[in-house]
Amino acid sequence: GESVGLHLPTLSVQEGDNSIINCAYSNSASDYFIWYKQESGKGPQFIIDIRSNMDKRQGQRVTVLLNKTVKHLSLQIAATQPGDSAVYFCAEIPGYSTLTFGKGTMLLVSP
Amino acid sequence: DAGVIQSPRHEVTEMGQEVTLRCKPISGHDYLFWYRQTMMRGLELLIYFNNNVPIDDSGMPEDRFSAKMPNASFSTLKIQPSEPRDSAVYFCASSKRASFNSPLHFGNGTRLTVT
Numbered sequence: 001g002e003s004v005g006l007h008l009p010t011l012s013v014q015e016g017d018n019s020i021i022n023c024a025y026s027n028s029a030s031d032y033f034i035w036y037k038q039e040s041g042k043g044p045q046f047i048i049d050i051r052s053n054m055d056k057r058q059g060q061r062v063t064v065l066l067n068k069t070v071k072h073l074s075l076q077i078a079a080t081q082p083g084d085s086a087v088y089f090c091a092e093i094p095g096y097s098t099l100t101f102g103k104g105t106m107l108l109v110s111p
Numbered sequence: 112d113a114g115v116i117q118s119p120r121h122e123v124t125e126m127g128q129e130v131t132l133r134c135k136p137i138s139g140h141d142y143l144f145w146y147r148q149t150m151m152r153g154l155e156l157l158i159y160f161n162n163n164v165p166i167d168d169s170g171m172p173e174d175r176f177s178a179k180m181p182n183a184s185f186s187t188l189k190i191q192p193s194e195p196r197d198s199a200v201y202f203c204a205s206s207k208r209a210s211f212n213s214p215l216h217f218g219n220g221t222r223l224t225v226t
Contacts (some may be wrong), residue, residue, distance in 0.1 A: 041140055043115070043202050043217030044154070089154070096146070098167065099215060101154040 013073035019077040023090030117185035129191040134203030146202040
């Protein structure tokens with residue numbers, strides 16, 4: 001079931017480590033997925049997206065992996081930096097419907 | 112590029128008062144979305160417009176909420192009368208013609224506090 005309540009899942013890492021943030025999506029009809037980063041006091045910011053006909057996509061320091069069999073999405077951040085500290089959301093779009101956001105994961109990076 | 116611009120950044124009002132939130136989308140974007148964010152419920156879609164026309168308002172919580180888009184460069188979200196449970200951060204976002212493969216660009220939000 002989905003997480004409910006005041007506490008976001010939190011991932012704490014050391015600067016320079018690789019981070020992996022996971023997301024389980026709910027709709028098997030979803031064919032487009034996006035990762036957003038939200039810093040304190042700001043709106044969500046686009047990081048990377050992937051279509052359902054792909055299982056991996058790479059950007060600058062970030063990689064998104066998609067496993068449609070188990071409806072799982074992950075965001076890998078290489079050489080994590082303090083500036084990467086934020087809440088990360090996965091979002092899915094079933095067909096031509098609208099974006100549905102997950103609950104988010106907080107990433108804390110220690111120097 | 113100015114990005115999506117929202118005003119005000121913060122709004123504090125008393126229960127029963129009318130609140131109007133404003134949004135200027137990115138020029139050339141045909142879709143405009145209003146989201147609400149709370150710790151309990153996360154990001155919820157309230158309503159979205161395509162070419163200034165409301166397409167889906169099923170997320171608008173009650174009749175106290177209304178949204179308009181009089182032209183391609185301006186939208187408002189109005190709450191009348193406001194209640195303490197409306198306290199949240201309200202985001203406006205815009206995207207290009209097709210939502211598929213066209214990520215939403217968000218403003219920095221309006222933090223609403225209703226006392």
